[in-house]
Amino acid sequence: MGVxxxxxxxxxxxCVPCRKIPLRYRKLGRHGIEIMYxxxxxxxxxxxxISAGVYSYxxxxxxxxxxxxPGQFVHIKVEGFTLRRPISICDINRKNGSIRIVFxxxxxxxxxxxxxxxxxxxxxxxxxxxxxxxxxxxxxxxSRVITVGGGIGVAPLLGAAKVxxxxxxxxxxxxxxxxIILANDFKQSGVNVITCTDDGSVGLRGTVTAPLEAELAAxxxxxVFACGSLPMLGAIVKICETAGVNCEVSLExxxxxxxxxxxxxxxxxxxxxxxxxxxxxxxxxxxxxxxVVL
Amino acid sequence: xxxxxxxxxxxxxxPNPVIAASGVYGFGECYTDLYPLSLMGGVSCKGMTLHKxxxxxxxxxxxxxSGMLNSVGLQNPGVDTFINTHLPxxxxxxxxxxxxxxxxxVADYAEIAKLLxxxxxxxxxxxxxxxxxxxxxxxxxxxxxxxxxxxxxxRAVTKKPLMVKLTPNVTDIVEIAKAAxxxxxxxxxxxxxxxxxxxxxxxxxxxxxxxxxxxSGPAVFPVALRMVWQVxxxxxxxxxxxxxxxxxxxxxxxxxxxxxxxxIGTAIISDPLAPLKIIGGLEHYMDTNGIKRIADITxxxxxx
Numbered sequence: 201m202g203v204x205x206x207x208x209x210x211x212x213x214x215c216v217p218c219r220k221i222p223l224r225y226r227k228l229g230r231h232g233i234e235i236m237y238x239x240x241x242x243x244x245x246x247x248x249x250i251s252a253g254v255y256s257y258x259x260x261x262x263x264x265x266x267x268x269x270p271g272q273f274v275h276i277k278v279e280g281f282t283l284r285r286p287i288s289i290c291d292i293n294r295k296n297g298s299i300r301i302v303f304x305x306x307x308x309x310x311x312x313x314x315x316x317x318x319x320x321x322x323x324x325x326x327x328x329x330x331x332x333x334x335x336x337x338x339x340x341x342x343s344r345v346i347t348v349g350g351g352i353g354v355a356p357l358l359g360a361a362k363v364x365x366x367x368x369x370x371x372x373x374x375x376x377x378x379x380i381i382l383a384n385d386f387k388q389s390g391v392n393v394i395t396c397t398d399d400g401s402v403g404l405r406g407t408v409t410a411p412l413e414a415e416l417a418a419x420x421x422x423x424v425f426a427c428g429s430l431p432m433l434g435a436i437v438k439i440c441e442t443a444g445v446n447c448e449v450s451l452e453x454x455x456x457x458x459x460x461x462x463x464x465x466x467x468x469x470x471x472x473x474x475x476x477x478x479x480x481x482x483x484x485x486x487x488x489x490x491x492v493v494l
Numbered sequence: 495x496x497x498x499x500x501x502x503x504x505x506x507x508x509p510n511p512v513i514a515a516s517g518v519y520g521f522g523e524c525y526t527d528l529y530p531l532s533l534m535g536g537v538s539c540k541g542m543t544l545h546k547x548x549x550x551x552x553x554x555x556x557x558x559x560s561g562m563l564n565s566v567g568l569q570n571p572g573v574d575t576f577i578n579t580h581l582p583x584x585x586x587x588x589x590x591x592x593x594x595x596x597x598x599x600v601a602d603y604a605e606i607a608k609l610l611x612x613x614x615x616x617x618x619x620x621x622x623x624x625x626x627x628x629x630x631x632x633x634x635x636x637x638x639x640x641x642x643x644x645x646x647x648x649r650a651v652t653k654k655p656l657m658v659k660l661t662p663n664v665t666d667i668v669e670i671a672k673a674a675x676x677x678x679x680x681x682x683x684x685x686x687x688x689x690x691x692x693x694x695x696x697x698x699x700x701x702x703x704x705x706x707x708x709x710s711g712p713a714v715f716p717v718a719l720r721m722v723w724q725v726x727x728x729x730x731x732x733x734x735x736x737x738x739x740x741x742x743x744x745x746x747x748x749x750x751x752x753x754x755x756x757x758i759g760t761a762i763i764s765d766p767l768a769p770l771k772i773i774g775g776l777e778h779y780m781d782t783n784g785i786k787r788i789a790d791i792t793x794x795x796x797x798x
Binding site: 236237238239270281282283284309325353398453454456457459460461462464465466467473476477482 | 517518519520523525527529535540549552553554555556557558560561562564566569609703711712734759762763765766767
């Protein structure tokens with residue numbers, strides 16, 4: 201802003217216009233739930249390097265924590281970069297009004313983001329997008345849920361699995377033992393955990409698909425949530441289709457505005473036998489597995 | 495001191511000179527969680543075509559130093575959906591509503607303009623500058639003849655104020671602006687994006703699936719400012735400036751160079767509140783410089 205006063209933003213976590221002006225209409229999400237996001241600066245209250253190049257941040261943002269759902273994301277402005285970085289919400293703590301994000305250093309922007317420390321503020325738009333199905337959106341609390349995550353893709357599944365506690369099984373896939381993240385967090389939230397590594401250094405040797413097939417064969421399952429690489433998601437969608445189990449996948453795409461305005465984060469979706477180009481930010485990032493053109 | 499932020503472009507009065515540029519604001523529905531559309535001077539809607547378009551294969555965006563590339567390829571729901579679904583809401587909630595139109599053929603442009611002529615849309619912005627489509631788009635904007643033929647065809651079927659949006663990817667933008675002016679344009683808006691490219695050095699693949707795309711953001715601002723200055727000095731019709739405007743200072747520079755109003759694009763992607771900050775900054779600039787009417791600063795740069 202240079203010499204000009206920043207008249208329309210503050211540092212208390214909410215932009216002035218949100219407070220002053222009543223909302224006239226709100227968007228409806230995939231489940232008909234009102235989606236509302238905010239834009240502001242929020243304080244980092246916790247920072248941990250949980251493995252090489254992977255960081256966990258706790259961010260104090262009561263209004264966002266109140267409305268956020270597992271599977272949604274935050275869109276973070278990094279000083280000196282034109283584009284914001286979309287990062288999925290890993291966990292939500294409504295009691296202390298915070299959310300947790302876990303991200304991996306992918307490039308200069310995410311590397312720069314890790315310069316931020318506890319006490320620093322973070323400029324973000326959140327919560328954005330549609331989350332995984334939950335009791336709020338009609339998936340019964342007693343449902344048996346399997347979450348399947350690969351690498352950093354396990355992060356958005358923590359909050360989603362937690363809701364179903366012992367009814368949830370988390371299958372976590374990593375390259376090797378030193379890449380394992382969040383396995384203890386899943387365990388502590390009461391979720392059954394199956395860990396696999398490509399090299400067999402911890403847990404089952406191989407990818408997440410074999411344990412998923414075994415789990416689906418062993419007990420009836422109501423829903424599978426998945427997040428990871430495209431080939432992994434493709435394999436999971438196929439397995440779920442064969443088993444006749446509902447499946448939701450969280451997609452990733454290079455993103456612009458994060459709110460459906462710029463139409464860059466497109467993905468091919470088949471709905472009612474018609475193909476559509478939908479936006480990962482606004483229509484996703486969570487889609488029904490069978491809809492996604494992988 | 496009472497400030498007057500209103501500006502007039504092609505006979506249409508805007509409550510302030512800050513307009514959302516086409517392609518970053520959807521159809522004005524995306525930012526209403528943060529602030530009402532009525533705070534914007536106007537909205538230029540996502541470029542629309544006669545029929546629905548799916549756009550290019552992603553990735554469609556790549557970051558650059560002080561900017562970004564995009565290759566959306568005019569994904570839009572088609573002009574009918576705009577008229578039936580989006581326009582009534584835009585007119586209810588917003589101020590000046592500009593329909594940005596694009597076509598593959600001259601007949602397409604005329605057809606869309608004809609459909610919009612009987613609607614409440616306040617202004618047409620003829621997009622002869624989209625760099626991301628194989629047919630039409632910028633193909634019309636790179637020659638004076640092309641620009642004139644599209645402008646003429648649209649002029650013939652509409653009484654709506656007509657703004658022609660130019661591409662910077664030309665040898666002499668002044669010649670093209672003049673051609674649009676003599677073919678009946680009421681205003682010129684510039685610049686669209688500059689054609690650019692990025693390559694991932696690990697995969698040796700261009701980051702954009704379209705290989706190339708349009709560069710926007712602060713990186714292009716000086717180029718945009720120079721072109722606005724050249725065009726504003728050469729045509730009699732109104733000029734709307736855009737290209738990398740990121741702050742109120744940038745907006746003031748653009749107006750000093752000859753723009754009656756400005757459009758904000760990439761800055762909104764970085765910061766959804768950018769238009770409001772720019773409007774606030776303009777008010778501050780007026781107060782500290784004793785300017786009563788913002789419209790008075792247009793074209794008052796003092797070149798050496």
